[in-house]
Amino acid sequence: MNAKGGKTARQRLNIGAVRSKxxxxxxxxxxxxxxxxxxxxxxxxxxxxxxxxxxxxxxxxxxxxxxxxxxxxxxxxxxxxxxxxxxxxxxxxxxxxxxxxxxxxxxxxxxxxxxxxxxxxxxxxxxxxxxxxxxxxxxxxxxxxxxxxxxxxxxxxxxxxxxxxxxxxxxxxxxxxxxxxxxxxxxxxxxxxxxxxxxxxxxxxxxxxxxxxxxxxxxxxxxxxxxxxxxxxxxxxxxxxxxxxxxxxxxxxxxxxxxxxxFLGDVNLFEAKVASLSHPMAGIVIPETTQPLQVWDDDAPAAGSTVWLAVRPEKLRISLDPPPKGAVNVLAGEIWDIGYTGDWTNYVVELEGGKLIRAARANASRVVERPIGWDDKVWVSFDPDAGVVLTR
Amino acid sequence: MKTKRGERLAAIAPFLWLGVFFLFPFALVLKLSFSDQALAMPPYAPQIDWSAGLAGIRAFMSALDLETYARLKSDDLYLVAYLSSLRFAAIGTLLCLLVGYPIALGMARCAPNTRNILLLAVILPFWTSFLIRVYAWIAILKPEGLLNMGLEAIGLPGLSVLNTQAAVYVGLIYCYLPFMVLPIYAVLEKQDHSLLEAAADLGSPPWKSFWQVTVPLSLPGVTAGALLCFIPMVGEFVVPDLLGGVQTLMIGKTIWTEFFANRDWPSASAVAVVLLLTLVIPIVLYQRQQAKALEAGR
Amino acid sequence: MNRVGGLTRRVAVIAAAAMVLAGCGKSGPKEEVLHIYNWSDYIDPAVVSDFTKETGIKVVYDTFDSQEVMETKLLTGGTGYDLVVPANNSVPRLIQAGVLQKLDKAQLSNFGNLWPDLMARMDPFDPGAQYAAPYMWGTIGIGYNVEAVKQRLPGMAIDSWDVVFRPENIAKLKDCGVYMLDASEDMFTVALAAQGKNPNSLVEADYAAATDMLLKIRPSVRKFHSSEYINALANGDICVAVGFSGDVFQAKARADEAGGKVKIDYVIPREGTQVYFDVFAIPADAPNPTAALKFMNYMLRPEVAAKASNYVQFANANEKALPHVDAEIRDNPNIYPTPEVFSRLFVATSKDPKLVREINRQWTRVVTGR
Known part of the structure; x- marks a missing residue:
C-alpha cells in the first residue's frame, strides 16, 4: 500500500466517505x-x-x-x-x-x-x-x-x-x-x-x-x-x-x-517526476503543464524519481473561466467529448499536448447558468489531497 | 409462401413416415389376422375380388372374423409365451442396465479423447453381422469352448452355460448393450458437473450424490435405453434359438411356428398384433403419465 | 429341417443373397440366367459350373436353411426362382396351392433313369410324377459318438429307437449331450414308429401318446435344433443326435478330417424310419422354366447324379447312376439300405392343416413343456 497507511496520514486524513465500526x-x-x-x-x-x-x-x-x-x-x-x-x-x-x-x-x-x-x-x-x-x-x-x-x-x-x-x-x-x-x-x-x-x-x-x-x-x-x-x-x-x-x-x-x-473505477494517470519535497507536500512535474503540481504526500520518493499521479474524474473541477492568479494544480484544455448520464456529466478534456483526461461533475442542480459545450476552452483543477502519487 | 409449404411438408414428414412404414403395414397385418388359413398362394383367405367392385369388397369384409383371436384365448400356450417373453425381456433389460450404466458413466467421466475411443468400441461390434456375433458366443460358451478352456487353465471346474437361460441372457446383454449404453451416455455426458459439486458442497458423499443426483437426472436416458432394449427383446428370436435350451419359450418362436411350421399366417398375425398391443399400451400409458407429471409441475 | 451345412449356414444364406445381387448387376441383357433355390451345401459346385460351361446358362444359386422358410417363400409367390428343391411331404401342399407347374416331360429325356422303387414311394405325393423329379434321398436316424455311447451303454447294440426314446437309456447319455431335430412332423413319424404305431397316424390321441413318451425323455435332451448337431457331433460336444443321415455323414467326415479323435457313426433303427426325398420342382411363376428343365435333365444324367452323390454323401434317386457312385457310399447300408431295411422305411404323408396345427402344438409341448 505504497506507505500510504502511515500513522501520521491516518490521523490527519480520514479516507473515504464511510465510517465503519x-x-x-x-x-x-x-x-x-x-x-x-x-x-x-x-x-x-x-x-x-x-x-x-x-x-x-x-x-x-x-x-x-x-x-x-x-x-x-x-x-x-x-x-x-x-x-x-x-x-x-x-x-x-x-x-x-x-x-x-x-x-x-x-x-x-x-x-x-x-x-x-x-x-x-x-x-x-x-x-x-x-x-x-x-x-x-x-x-x-x-x-x-x-x-x-x-x-x-x-x-x-x-x-x-x-x-x-x-x-x-x-x-x-x-x-x-x-x-x-x-x-x-x-x-x-x-x-x-x-x-x-x-x-x-x-x-x-x-x-x-x-x-x-x-x-x-x-x-x-x-x-x-x-x-x-x-x-x-x-x-x-x-x-x-x-x-x-x-x-x-x-x-x-x-x-x-x-x-x-x-481496476476500481475511472482514473486519470499522469506520468510525473518528483521535483521537490516539503513535508507533507510534494511538488511534481508533468509534461502537460509547466507549473509544478502540489500534492499531499507525506512519504513521496526522493526528488527525481518517476511516479504516477492518479486523480479520479469526480475529484477534478472543471470551469469555463481561467483560475485566479496563484491557484495551484490547474490544467488548461478543450472539451473533446461530453457524456450525460443523468446523475453525472462526464467530460473528456484534451489537454495541451493531446492527452485526454476525464472529469465528472455531479448534476447537483437542474439549471445551469453557463453549460459547457463541445470545443469550449476549459480549465481543470484539483485540490492537493485529491490526487494520489503512485510509485508502481 | 414457398418456405411455408416446405415447413408444412417437414411437419407432416414424420407422420408420412409413420403412415407408410408403420400404420399401413400394421393395417395389413391386422387385416390378415381376421382372415382364415387356406391352401393357396398366398396361403390365406379371403382375398379381395377387385373386379367385383363394391360387392367384392363387401364379400371380403363379411368373410373376416375373430377366429384366430379366439384361438389365442383358448390355448394358454400363447399367454405363457407372452409372459415368458416379457420376463426374459424384463430381466434382460435389467441386466443390460446393470452392465450398461457403469459403462455409460465411465465413458461420460472420461477425457473427451478417450470418450470417442470408448464410444467407437461400443459401436464397433455392430459393424459385423449380428448372427456372426451370436455364433461367436456359441464358440465361447459351449462345453469345450473358450470359457471352459479358460476356467480349466486356472484350475476351476467347467460350466455348462450354452443352451441354458443364462446363455440367453448373456446373448441378450451382449446384443442389446449398446442400445442401453448410448442413450444413458448421451444424458450423462450433458449432465452439469457443478450439480455434483453442489451436492458434495451440501454434504452428500460421492456415492450418495450418485443416487441423489446422477441417477435421477439420467432417468430419461435409462427409460429410452430400457425401451430400446425391452421392446425388441420381447420379440427376440435368434438369440434364444441359438443360445437357449429346451426350456426357452418365447413369443418370437411362437410366431415363427405359426407362420412357418403351421403355415397359418392369420394366427401368426394375430399373435403379432397382440404382441404389439401389449408393448404399445404400456408405452402410451407411460407417456401420458409423463405428460401429466410435466403438466402438474407447471 | 436341415440336411447339410453347419455353423455358417445362415451366413451362407446372406452370402448367397449377396451373390445374387452381384450376379444381377453383372448379367447382360442377352445372358440367360437360371435361379436355383436349394439347401446349402447340397450340390457339388463343379456340377453347376459344368452345366454353365455346357449350356452357357448362368446359374444364380441361392440357399435356404429350413424347409419351412422355403415353403413360405413359395406360398408368398414372386420369388423369381426357376428351380426349387422341396421335400416330398410338402409337395402335395405346394401342388394344391398352385405353387408348382407341371413338368414338360418332352424336355426331360433322362426322366426314365429314375429308380422305379423310389418313384413308387413318391407317387402318393405327386401322382404320376407330374410336378417333381427326385434329386437325393435320405433317412432320419441316430448319429452317435461311438466311444462315448459305448462307455455309457456298455454291451448295448445301437440299432433301435430305444436308445433315445427309453428314459432309462437316454438318461445315461444325458451328460455327454443329446440333440434332437426341432422338426415336429418328422420327429413324430419316428416317435410313432418307435411305439409301433402308424407313423402317419391321423388319430390325435396317437400324437398325445407320443408326446407323453417324448416328455419323459425330454429332461435328457440338451437341445432341439435342426442344424447345430452337425458341428456339435463333429467336435465331440454331444454324443447323440436324432438327425438326418446326410448331416450325420457330414459330421462324420468333419470329425475324420479333424484327426479322427471323435468317431461318429449313423444307424437306421430297426423299427424303421422315415425316408425323405428332395425333389426338383419348378414354381408356377418361374421366369425361365426352360432353363430349369434343362438343368433338371442335366442332373438326371447318371454320371452327373453320381458326381453329386459322391460330393454330398447322399443316395441319389437315379438307378442308372449307381455304378458311377463311389463304392464307399454305394456299399454303405446306412446310405443305400439293403432291400430288407429299405422295406421298413416309410414316407411322411402330407397332413391337413388342422392336424398339422395339432402336431405342432404337441411338439411345442415337447420342446418347452407347455
Missing part, C-alpha cells in the same frame, strides 16, 4: 475464521494461485475481486474443497482443512450457475443439504420454510427450477446454501447472471441477509461496483496474487498501484 482486522485479539497461508495451486504449468496469505474474520463480508483468470475462483474452490492446494495450508476456525472432502467442510457455496437440481422442487432443493444430515423431518420442513421466507419465495416452494426466472433461481440457490447455517457462505459471482436493475435490488437484499444471519460471506466477483457495495473488505487479485487488500474506500482512494487504481 466493524473492523476486526484491526483488532489484534480477534481470531480469524479462515486463514490462507502461502497457498499455491498449479494447473499443469499455469500457476492459478501464487502464494496467497489471507485472513477472513467472523461476520465479515469479504470479496475477491479481479478479472477472469486472476485466480479468485480457484482460491474459493480451494476453500470449498473442490481443489487441493499444492503448497500452503487453509484453516477454518483454527482447523487445518487438508484432507477434508467437500462434503465434510462446514462451508456452503452458491454456484455461479446456481447448480440447482433440476429434478427437485424449490423446497426439495433447499432441503437437500439438511437431508444429508439426517435431521428429523419436522426440523427440515421448519428450516425450509424459514429459508423460503428469508428469500421471499414461499409461494413457489413446489415449482421446479425450469419454471423460475433468473432472479428466483438466484434466491433458491442462496436459500439452499444458507439452509445448513454454514460457518461461511461462498458466493461465486452471485449476481453475475442478473440484469442491472435486479442486481442492484439483490445487492441490498444480500447485505440485509448477511446482517440478519451474521454469517461470514466470501464472494468472488469481477464486478468492482458489486464488490464495493457489498464487501467489508476486498482483496484485488492479479495473476494469482493479491494486489491489494482493504476496505472499499481504502482501495478506491489510496490504491497501491496503477493496476488497482485502474
Amino acid at each position: 466493524f473492523s476486526p482486522w484491526n483488532d489484534p485479539s480477534a481470531e480469524p475464521l479462515v486463514r490462507f497461508e502461502g497457498v499455491v495451486k498449479r494447473f499443469d504449468d499455469h500457476v492459478a494461485v501464487d502464494g496467497v496469505s489471507l485472513a477472513i474474520y467472523p461476520g465479515e463480508f469479504f470479496a475477491l475481486l479481479g478479472p477472469s483468470g486472476c485466480g479468485k475462483t480457484t482460491l474459493m474452490r480451494l476453500l470449498a474443497g473442490f481443489e487441493t492446494p499444492d503448497e500452503g495450508r487453509i484453516t477454518l476456525a483454527g482447523q487445518d482443512l487438508a484432507g477434508q472432502p467437500p462434503h465434510r467442510r462446514p462451508v456452503n457455496m452458491m454456484f455461479q450457475s446456481y447448480a440447482l437440481f433440476p429434478h427437485l422442487s424449490v423446497a426439495q432443493n433447499i432441503a437437500f443439504g439438511l437431508k444429508q444430515e439426517n435431521l428429523p423431518k419436522g426440523e427440515i420442513e421448519a428450516r425450509v420454510q424459514q429459508m423460503l421466507k428469508l428469500v421471499k419465495l414461499e409461494p413457489l416452494a413446489r415449482r421446479k427450477p425450469h419454471q423460475l426466472s433468473g432472479g428466483q433461481k438466484q434466491r433458491v440457490a442462496l436459500a439452499r446454501s444458507l439452509a445448513k447455517q454454514p460457518k461461511m457462505l461462498l458466493l461465486d459471482e452471485p449476481l453475475g447472471a442478473l440484469d442491472k436493475k435486479l442486481r442492484e435490488e439483490t445487492q441490498f437484499e444480500l447485505m440485509d441477509i448477511q446482517q440478519e444471519l451474521n454469517t461470514t460471506f466470501l464472494m468472488v466477483t469481477h464486478d468492482q461496483e458489486e464488490a464495493m457495495v457489498l464487501a467489508d473488505r476486498i482483496a484485488v487479485m492479479r495473476d494469482g496474487k493479491i494486489a491489494q487488500l482493504g476496505r472499499p474506500e481504502e482501495l478506491y482512494e489510496t490504491p497501491a498501484d496503477r493496476y488497482v487504481a485502474e
Whole structure:
C-alpha cells in the first residue's frame, strides 16, 4: 500500500466517505475464521494461485475481486474443497482443512450457475443439504420454510427450477446454501447472471441477509461496483496474487498501484517526476503543464524519481473561466467529448499536448447558468489531497 | 409462401413416415389376422375380388372374423409365451442396465479423447453381422469352448452355460448393450458437473450424490435405453434359438411356428398384433403419465 | 429341417443373397440366367459350373436353411426362382396351392433313369410324377459318438429307437449331450414308429401318446435344433443326435478330417424310419422354366447324379447312376439300405392343416413343456 497507511496520514486524513465500526482486522485479539497461508495451486504449468496469505474474520463480508483468470475462483474452490492446494495450508476456525472432502467442510457455496437440481422442487432443493444430515423431518420442513421466507419465495416452494426466472433461481440457490447455517457462505459471482436493475435490488437484499444471519460471506466477483457495495473488505487479485487488500474506500482512494487504481473505477494517470519535497507536500512535474503540481504526500520518493499521479474524474473541477492568479494544480484544455448520464456529466478534456483526461461533475442542480459545450476552452483543477502519487 | 409449404411438408414428414412404414403395414397385418388359413398362394383367405367392385369388397369384409383371436384365448400356450417373453425381456433389460450404466458413466467421466475411443468400441461390434456375433458366443460358451478352456487353465471346474437361460441372457446383454449404453451416455455426458459439486458442497458423499443426483437426472436416458432394449427383446428370436435350451419359450418362436411350421399366417398375425398391443399400451400409458407429471409441475 | 451345412449356414444364406445381387448387376441383357433355390451345401459346385460351361446358362444359386422358410417363400409367390428343391411331404401342399407347374416331360429325356422303387414311394405325393423329379434321398436316424455311447451303454447294440426314446437309456447319455431335430412332423413319424404305431397316424390321441413318451425323455435332451448337431457331433460336444443321415455323414467326415479323435457313426433303427426325398420342382411363376428343365435333365444324367452323390454323401434317386457312385457310399447300408431295411422305411404323408396345427402344438409341448 505504497506507505500510504502511515500513522501520521491516518490521523490527519480520514479516507473515504464511510465510517465503519466493524473492523476486526484491526483488532489484534480477534481470531480469524479462515486463514490462507502461502497457498499455491498449479494447473499443469499455469500457476492459478501464487502464494496467497489471507485472513477472513467472523461476520465479515469479504470479496475477491479481479478479472477472469486472476485466480479468485480457484482460491474459493480451494476453500470449498473442490481443489487441493499444492503448497500452503487453509484453516477454518483454527482447523487445518487438508484432507477434508467437500462434503465434510462446514462451508456452503452458491454456484455461479446456481447448480440447482433440476429434478427437485424449490423446497426439495433447499432441503437437500439438511437431508444429508439426517435431521428429523419436522426440523427440515421448519428450516425450509424459514429459508423460503428469508428469500421471499414461499409461494413457489413446489415449482421446479425450469419454471423460475433468473432472479428466483438466484434466491433458491442462496436459500439452499444458507439452509445448513454454514460457518461461511461462498458466493461465486452471485449476481453475475442478473440484469442491472435486479442486481442492484439483490445487492441490498444480500447485505440485509448477511446482517440478519451474521454469517461470514466470501464472494468472488469481477464486478468492482458489486464488490464495493457489498464487501467489508476486498482483496484485488492479479495473476494469482493479491494486489491489494482493504476496505472499499481504502482501495478506491489510496490504491497501491496503477493496476488497482485502474481496476476500481475511472482514473486519470499522469506520468510525473518528483521535483521537490516539503513535508507533507510534494511538488511534481508533468509534461502537460509547466507549473509544478502540489500534492499531499507525506512519504513521496526522493526528488527525481518517476511516479504516477492518479486523480479520479469526480475529484477534478472543471470551469469555463481561467483560475485566479496563484491557484495551484490547474490544467488548461478543450472539451473533446461530453457524456450525460443523468446523475453525472462526464467530460473528456484534451489537454495541451493531446492527452485526454476525464472529469465528472455531479448534476447537483437542474439549471445551469453557463453549460459547457463541445470545443469550449476549459480549465481543470484539483485540490492537493485529491490526487494520489503512485510509485508502481 | 414457398418456405411455408416446405415447413408444412417437414411437419407432416414424420407422420408420412409413420403412415407408410408403420400404420399401413400394421393395417395389413391386422387385416390378415381376421382372415382364415387356406391352401393357396398366398396361403390365406379371403382375398379381395377387385373386379367385383363394391360387392367384392363387401364379400371380403363379411368373410373376416375373430377366429384366430379366439384361438389365442383358448390355448394358454400363447399367454405363457407372452409372459415368458416379457420376463426374459424384463430381466434382460435389467441386466443390460446393470452392465450398461457403469459403462455409460465411465465413458461420460472420461477425457473427451478417450470418450470417442470408448464410444467407437461400443459401436464397433455392430459393424459385423449380428448372427456372426451370436455364433461367436456359441464358440465361447459351449462345453469345450473358450470359457471352459479358460476356467480349466486356472484350475476351476467347467460350466455348462450354452443352451441354458443364462446363455440367453448373456446373448441378450451382449446384443442389446449398446442400445442401453448410448442413450444413458448421451444424458450423462450433458449432465452439469457443478450439480455434483453442489451436492458434495451440501454434504452428500460421492456415492450418495450418485443416487441423489446422477441417477435421477439420467432417468430419461435409462427409460429410452430400457425401451430400446425391452421392446425388441420381447420379440427376440435368434438369440434364444441359438443360445437357449429346451426350456426357452418365447413369443418370437411362437410366431415363427405359426407362420412357418403351421403355415397359418392369420394366427401368426394375430399373435403379432397382440404382441404389439401389449408393448404399445404400456408405452402410451407411460407417456401420458409423463405428460401429466410435466403438466402438474407447471 | 436341415440336411447339410453347419455353423455358417445362415451366413451362407446372406452370402448367397449377396451373390445374387452381384450376379444381377453383372448379367447382360442377352445372358440367360437360371435361379436355383436349394439347401446349402447340397450340390457339388463343379456340377453347376459344368452345366454353365455346357449350356452357357448362368446359374444364380441361392440357399435356404429350413424347409419351412422355403415353403413360405413359395406360398408368398414372386420369388423369381426357376428351380426349387422341396421335400416330398410338402409337395402335395405346394401342388394344391398352385405353387408348382407341371413338368414338360418332352424336355426331360433322362426322366426314365429314375429308380422305379423310389418313384413308387413318391407317387402318393405327386401322382404320376407330374410336378417333381427326385434329386437325393435320405433317412432320419441316430448319429452317435461311438466311444462315448459305448462307455455309457456298455454291451448295448445301437440299432433301435430305444436308445433315445427309453428314459432309462437316454438318461445315461444325458451328460455327454443329446440333440434332437426341432422338426415336429418328422420327429413324430419316428416317435410313432418307435411305439409301433402308424407313423402317419391321423388319430390325435396317437400324437398325445407320443408326446407323453417324448416328455419323459425330454429332461435328457440338451437341445432341439435342426442344424447345430452337425458341428456339435463333429467336435465331440454331444454324443447323440436324432438327425438326418446326410448331416450325420457330414459330421462324420468333419470329425475324420479333424484327426479322427471323435468317431461318429449313423444307424437306421430297426423299427424303421422315415425316408425323405428332395425333389426338383419348378414354381408356377418361374421366369425361365426352360432353363430349369434343362438343368433338371442335366442332373438326371447318371454320371452327373453320381458326381453329386459322391460330393454330398447322399443316395441319389437315379438307378442308372449307381455304378458311377463311389463304392464307399454305394456299399454303405446306412446310405443305400439293403432291400430288407429299405422295406421298413416309410414316407411322411402330407397332413391337413388342422392336424398339422395339432402336431405342432404337441411338439411345442415337447420342446418347452407347455
